[in-house]
Amino acid sequence: MALKGIDIFKLTPKKNCKECGSPTCMAFAMKVAQGSADISACPYMSDEAKAQLSEATAPPMKTIKVGAGECEHTLGGETVLYRHEATFVQRPLFGVCLCSDCVDEKLENTLKVDYERIGEREYVEVLYLIYKGDKDAYLELVKKSMGKGRLLVLDCKDADAAAAALEVCGADKPILNGATPENYQAMSELASKCGVVLGVGAADLDALYDTVAALEAAGNKNLILDVTGADAKESLSNAVQVRRAALKNQDRTFGYPSIVNLAKLAKDDLHTQVALASVFILKYASIIVMQEMTYATALPLYGLRQNIFTDPQKPMRVEPGIYPLNGADENAPCAVTTDFALTYFLVSGELERSGVPVNLLISDGGGYSVLTSWAAGKFSAGTIDKFLKEQDIEGKIKSRTLIIPGKVAVLKGELEEKLPGWEIKISPNEASGLVKFMKDL
Numbered sequence: 001m002a003l004k005g006i007d008i009f010k011l012t013p014k015k016n017c018k019e020c021g022s023p024t025c026m027a028f029a030m031k032v033a034q035g036s037a038d039i040s041a042c043p044y045m046s047d048e049a050k051a052q053l054s055e056a057t058a059p060p061m062k063t064i065k066v067g068a069g070e071c072e073h074t075l076g077g078e079t080v081l082y083r084h085e086a087t088f089v090q091r092p093l094f095g096v097c098l099c100s101d102c103v104d105e106k107l108e109n110t111l112k113v114d115y116e117r118i119g120e121r122e123y124v125e126v127l128y129l130i131y132k133g134d135k136d137a138y139l140e141l142v143k144k145s146m147g148k149g150r151l152l153v154l155d156c157k158d159a160d161a162a163a164a165a166l167e168v169c170g171a172d173k174p175i176l177n178g179a180t181p182e183n184y185q186a187m188s189e190l191a192s193k194c195g196v197v198l199g200v201g202a203a204d205l206d207a208l209y210d211t212v213a214a215l216e217a218a219g220n221k222n223l224i225l226d227v228t229g230a231d232a233k234e235s236l237s238n239a240v241q242v243r244r245a246a247l248k249n250q251d252r253t254f255g256y257p258s259i260v261n262l263a264k265l266a267k268d269d270l271h272t273q274v275a276l277a278s279v280f281i282l283k284y285a286s287i288i289v290m291q292e293m294t295y296a297t298a299l300p301l302y303g304l305r306q307n308i309f310t311d312p313q314k315p316m317r318v319e320p321g322i323y324p325l326n327g328a329d330e331n332a333p334c335a336v337t338t339d340f341a342l343t344y345f346l347v348s349g350e351l352e353r354s355g356v357p358v359n360l361l362i363s364d365g366g367g368y369s370v371l372t373s374w375a376a377g378k379f380s381a382g383t384i385d386k387f388l389k390e391q392d393i394e395g396k397i398k399s400r401t402l403i404i405p406g407k408v409a410v411l412k413g414e415l416e417e418k419l420p421g422w423e424i425k426i427s428p429n430e431a432s433g434l435v436k437f438m439k440d441l
Contacts, residue, residue: 060246061255063090064224066197067151068173073125075224075257075286081247083308090257091309092281094301095126095153095289097263100137103144106292111148113298118316118341122302124150128261128289131156135164142168153177153199153259153287159186170194175287177201177226177259181211188220199259201226205238213253224286225254228261232276235260236283243284257286267291274301281305315367316341322391323348328357333401333441334393335427336384338365338373346431354438359397363387370405381414388419403427403441 063077073093080086096110107127114123127150131138138156142165145152152174156162162178177199179187184200191198200215200223202208208225215223227238239258246255260280266272270290274297277288281304290297310316317339324332325348337347339362351358363384365373373379384404388394400422404411406429415424428437 059255060250060252061243061257062221062223062252064197064222064257066173066175066224068171070149071151071172073151076255078243078247078284081243087311088309090286091305092285093125093151093287094277094293094298095128095151095287096124096293097128097130097261097289097291098141098145099130099132100134100141101132103141107144107148110293113293113295115295117302117306119319120306122298122306124293124298126151126153126287126289128153128155128263129165131158131161131165133158135161139164139168146172151175153289155199157183157187159183159190162187163190166190166194166196170196173197175199175224177224179211179215181207184211184215185218188215188218191222192220197222197224199224199226201228205241208238209253212256216253223256224259225256226259226261227285228259228264232265235265236279239280239284258284259287259289260285261289263289263291270297273297277301278304281308317367318344318362320362320364320387320391322393322396323360323362324357325351325360326355326357328359330396330398332357332359332397333399333403333425334359334361334397335403336361336363336387337405338363338368338370338379340365340367340369340373343369347434350431350434351438354435356438356441358403358438359399361387361391361393371407374408374411379408381411381418384411384415385418401425406430 059077059079061076061078064075065072066075067073074090077089079089096106098106110124116122127145127148129141129145129152138161142152146169152169152172154162154165154174155177156165157178157180162176166176173196175197176187176191179198179200181202188198198220200208200211202211212223212225225242227235227242229235229238239260242254242258245251262273262276266276268291270292273290277290278301280288281301306316318341320339335351335358337343337360344362348360351360363379364387366376366378368376368378370379402415402419402422403425404415404427406427409426412424412426416422425441427434
């Protein structure tokens with residue numbers, strides 16, 4: 001069995017191997033070739049063979065670590081072009097451009113975009129610092145941006161200014177986005193010395209490819225590619241061709257994460273930037289740079305990102321618990337549904353639209369919709385009764401009215417037996433009917 005010209009059986013010692021869990025090393029070799037075992041688990045293989053095989057079996061897109069501490073993020077490592085083939089791995093990061101003449105107010109507004117959705121923190125992860133020729137002003141910009149819990153990207157092609165900036169923030173492991181076909185040697189030496197990821201850009205893909213190849217030949221494979229072109233069409237083409245070259249054609253020269261600067265493509269046009277950002281979430285930016293970010297722009301973009309970069313085999317779930325709506329208190333009625341995120345947003349949205357105070361109870365339904373979880377036995381009178389006891393609903397809420405989804409009206413009788421003293425109400429089959437139902441209630 002060969003991996004890119006390497007015969008794995010010739011490299012693997014013919015000994016029984018307790019470490020890898022296989023009766024023979026031939027079985028272990030097959031597991032390595034299939035990607036289900038790590039070559040480092042074999043104690044008998046030489047370091048040289050391990051290094052050779054590790055590179056051969058690594059994903060075609062390199063996994064890159066950027067930032068440090070709470071600002072550390074993982075980029076790359078993608079294995080498929082389309083989400084339905086398996087899943088996308090690392091969700092793209094969003095950044096905001098900052099320069100020395102607009103830093104204070106813009107930085108304050110950027111940091112305000114920070115909220116939680118379906119158990120994940122949604123915020124601007126990247127501060128993209130643009131060098132405009134004044135080294136002292138740039139250093140001041142870097143200092144103001146540090147300590148904010150955000151990854152820094154230094155957009156600077158001046159080696160002297162970049163070196164001075166890295167002296168200030170190098171310990172935070174920023175991305176130095178400044179290598180070009182003209183200066184890549186100096187920038188590579190600087191990035192390698194400081195142990196930071198180097199961003200590489202060029203006027204076209206041919207020049208970008210040659211520059212990356214030269215950097216790899218010099219020993220630097222800690223890279224990220226700036227695929228921003230002259231316009232949106234060229235940038236999208238660049239992003240797609242780079243990803244296809246890496247994943248479909250197995251060309252590791254382009255097997256790196258990518259940056260797209262939308263602030264450059266649609267300057268002062270935030271609506272166009274939002275539209276383009278939705279495209280590059282899908283195809284295929286690892287860092288998306290915007291001119292600014294507000295809640296109005298963040299909510300749809302982060303919602304899309306969360307939907308696309310969630311494993312399709314693992315539905316998004318809302319944490320089980322009590323969710324008071326419309327100022328509900330202990331006297332407000334209760335409505336129960338499952339923890340499937342889409343169900344939660346549909347039901348909670350309609351309940352909020354009714355304006356009637358209600359305590360929405362989210363029961364553990366395995367992440368499935370109401371009917372699916374009911375059919376699987378995960379949303380039944382027994383599980384609802386168990387949930388109410390675990391959450392001490394009767395101790396926290398005085399109301400004894402429980403509204404159940406109309407599609408599981410069959411549970412009414414059994415619930416009345418299990419919950420004496422509770423009045424069980426059946427809601428409409430569709431969430432759109434909840435507004436009238438709640439007002440009539």
